[in-house]
Amino acid sequence: NAGVTQTPKFQVLKTGQSMTLQCAQDMNHEYMSWYRQDPGMGLRLIHYSVGAGITDQGEVPNGYNVSRSTTEDFPLRLLSAAPSQTSVYFCASSYSKGVGGAGTEAFFGQGTRLTVV
Amino acid sequence: RKEVEQDPGPFNVPEGATVAFNCTYSNSASQSFFWYRQDCRKEPKLLMSVYSSGNEDGRFTAQLNRASQYISLLIRDSKLSDSATYLCVVNSNDMRFGAGTRLTVKP
Numbered sequence: 363n364a365g366v367t368q369t370p371k372f373q374v375l376k377t378g379q380s381m382t383l384q385c386a387q388d389m390n391h392e393y394m395s396w397y398r399q400d401p402g403m404g405l406r407l408i409h410y411s412v413g414a415g416i417t418d419q420g421e422v423p424n425g426y427n428v429s430r431s432t433t434e435d436f437p438l439r440l441l442s443a444a445p446s447q448t449s450v451y452f453c454a455s456s457y458s459k460g461v462g463g464a465g466t467e468a469f470f471g472q473g474t475r476l477t478v479v
Numbered sequence: 480r481k482e483v484e485q486d487p488g489p490f491n492v493p494e495g496a497t498v499a500f501n502c503t504y505s506n507s508a509s510q511s512f513f514w515y516r517q518d519c520r521k522e523p524k525l526l527m528s529v530y531s532s533g534n535e536d537g538r539f540t541a542q543l544n545r546a547s548q549y550i551s552l553l554i555r556d557s558k559l560s561d562s563a564t565y566l567c568v569v570n571s572n573d574m575r576f577g578a579g580t581r582l583t584v585k586p
Contacts, residue, residue: 395573395574397576402487402578403578404481404483404566404576404577404578404579405523405566405576406576407573407574407575410573420573452522452523466511466570466574467513467525467528468515468523468525468574470522470523470524471522472521472522473520473521473522
């Protein structure tokens with residue numbers, strides 16, 4: 363059982379380039395999300411999805427797009443990379459988004475370390 | 480003001496010590512609460528959920544005070560393997576993470 367798989371693990375981009383960070387989960391979870399983690403800031407929510415075909419913005423969505431065509435996959439696209447997007451990106455999934463402890467444990471991928479120069 | 484605030488530390492304690500972490504949150508509508516653990520350059524993993532009545536898991540005890548919007552984590556008899564960053568997480572409409580408290584347990 364692979365859990366949440368993110369690719370690539372490391373990436374260097376030039377300013378203005380675009381790229382897609384891949385995320386796949388094999389736990390049949392409905393809820394998936396993308397976070398970025400910066401020193402002293404904690405994890406900040408970029409976008410999330412409550413199921414196939416449904417996405418919504420989190421705290422810091424600008425400069426990123428997402429889509430959810432299947433339950434398993436939730437790619438994150440950087441449209442035109444900027445140095446401010448240098449960060450560690452984590453994809454997460456959980457059984458539900460609902461409040462309450464049950465089913466809301468988030469399982470994270472191993473992260474993508476992105477540097478924009 | 481951040482929605483979830485934690486003392487960043489670092490906390491440096493000897494093996495066997497008891498250490499407590501605190502967390503405050505601003506959204507009074509928050510309904511579920513967690514502590515996650517993150518090892519250096521790794522992904523966060525759930526340590527424990529936090530229930531209103533308080534809960535214990537071995538050497539770890541979590542407390543919630545809804546009136547004060549305050550969560551705590553107590554680690555007793557610290558082990559070297561407890562060295563990590565501990566993230567406070569609050570779920571209202573979505574999961575919000577604190578910046579984390581770094582703990583180093585030394586021999």
